[in-house]
Amino acid sequence: MSHLCLCLLFAGLCAFAQCHYTPDHNEDHDHGRSAPAEGERDLPSLKIARGNADFAFRFYHHVASESTEKNIFFSPLSISTALAMVSLGARTTTLSQLLSGLGFNPSDITELEIHEGFHHLLRILNRPNAELHLSIGNTLFTDDQVKPLKKFLDAAKHFYETDVLPTNFKNSAVAKSQINSYIEKKTNGKIVDAVKGLNPEAVMVIVNYIYMRANWEKPFNSLHTRVGDFYVDEETMVKVPMMNKVSWFETYHDKILSCKVVKLPFKSNVSALFILPDQGEMKQLENALSKDVLLKWMNSTKSQRIDLFLPRFTISGNYAMKGILRRMNIKEVFTDQADLSGITGKPELKISKAIHKAYLNVYENDTEPAATAAIEIVPISLPHVIITLNRPFLLVIVQEETGTFIFMGKVTNPTEA
Template identity: 25%
Template structure:
């Protein structure tokens, strides 16, 4: 897609998708009937604060472990998408595997029924967005047609996650096309493929697709966009289209960074940009970033007049999360000792966790196809200057965040917007 086409689209989009594949270790069981159950509708009650806290802890724990592997690259993840796919699988885990997934997902003190109801409420609340924002979370199960999946597992995933089972012949070469067609449809074509092939021993794929599209509350004037240098970590400069606007923003400045909130639509969803000061870098910023500092910083933003210069960018990203999740304590789920007896009578383990994301940021908006650290506190806040000037012409951290449910939908590290 060329730059002219992107300009015509005039939207910012992010799509996050997780594919979680279960692999059968032994012989399949006899296929059986799938129990049907009524969908449990989430109420309008607030999202469980325990889940909110768990999501935030998991998001930044996942981010830090992934960052350790890919510090010098552009990164974009949807931690909520990852968490939802894993939590659906958690419904079929037992014994030590269930405990390991419970701990990795930071579900401290929450029962399985509480977790499921909280996610049902969260899905409903997230999708009740304003007219300027589209947000859709879609879940699905794709199972081998000779496997007898447990009725309780299917009932839970259908009732709380709206994930219905599609039974397919995993020996049919066309099977990946069926799965990828669903993926492409849910992400508006932004992620056309998540499954390369289906292996004979595969039992089940659990997929979450998250699609976000939002128009800025205050759009950037495309006539003010011009090429300016973006400073890369290696000292080189690249000319890149930079958007510009002035106004009154939620803004935060410390000795280490500048940060700004750019709202979409009615202001519930926002893009947060964190730019290290010229005498600091992203590595120094990331050494401070965790769930505690994130929540502290969000409470310190204040209205201030100023100007923002922001690169227009588009990014496609994919990663295999199995090594990261193993490091988070879920290694048993990937081993032959895994216990997913709640899914089927076939011995099974998680074989792969694929995550793909897409984002486009431009003048019109955004389209996207998802332990407290002792001694780390918020740095001193600089007295407000009037007006501030924030020129995002070097590597930065960004997040798409829902203030109503306190959910980090997407987290990104932009090192080179020209890629």
């Protein structure tokens, strides 16, 4: 029996410009705290944190094994969210593979708890605030050849706040233009031409997008930016604009993994961790990278006066996901044995294509408000440590309250967009 095709698209953007998180007093009762209080640890979003983290690091390891010399940047949250939404319509072994691949053990968490967790997380991250520009959304583009079940549509709308848009896949050029325009608009013009081609049998495309702009809590002064050397490897050196700031930063020196960690918070409880391995220790660091290691670093940082040099850069990631997900044991959903009968009532769908595109722009500051023009005055005699990110480093952007890893990456060459 021939199968109709479902495509998955994931788009993520992070531009460091402006960010702040405000709790929902009706749900979280969590005003101004960076960690849940006793009695709030059973919040739905916290129940899926471990699974999401497990997926994020396993995905990173698979990408890194194929991209040893390349920049890496992706949003594990974007990918997990879209796949979790697909699982609403999966059945039998297709469902069990999806949930297991996403890092969820049925003995530890129920399907309902998983979907409730994503629903709660999306509500937290999408909450409007004057200092936050963070939006995550899902959209289902459907052709009239396939009529999704009301139960599936209701669940997708309820748990994942999914929009449903009619699309004429018989005219693939029009459908491609419609989807690309939608993604470009939702990511403020940064993710363009996400869809290069559509399977002629496609009848449905699921899109997840994530867009974040975040101002540094301690912005860099562009007047201090100078061209510096970045050592891609032992034989390659490139020139980059190197931002510089002397201030108090949360840092940690992991002597076991031979790396330094610098935590740069945004105006929120979202933070970026920059991890600089010692010369020649990147492979050891990547092999050890895990949620437990990240938590150890975050819990071990101490405030220290640092002369920090950080390159200004733009990187992007573009991944054909099928091969990566199959290696993560999410296989059946891509085959003719796929059971996505919960979407249409019939086992007639499989995923033909899964694409992820992400974009990151790191710079001094997007705007020049009065607060960023403040002059920091410190005694000149205070000792400080110099940390210069002038060779390949890792970065992780995390929403600390929910333990959500929003973006992950490796900067091997900051001059390669």
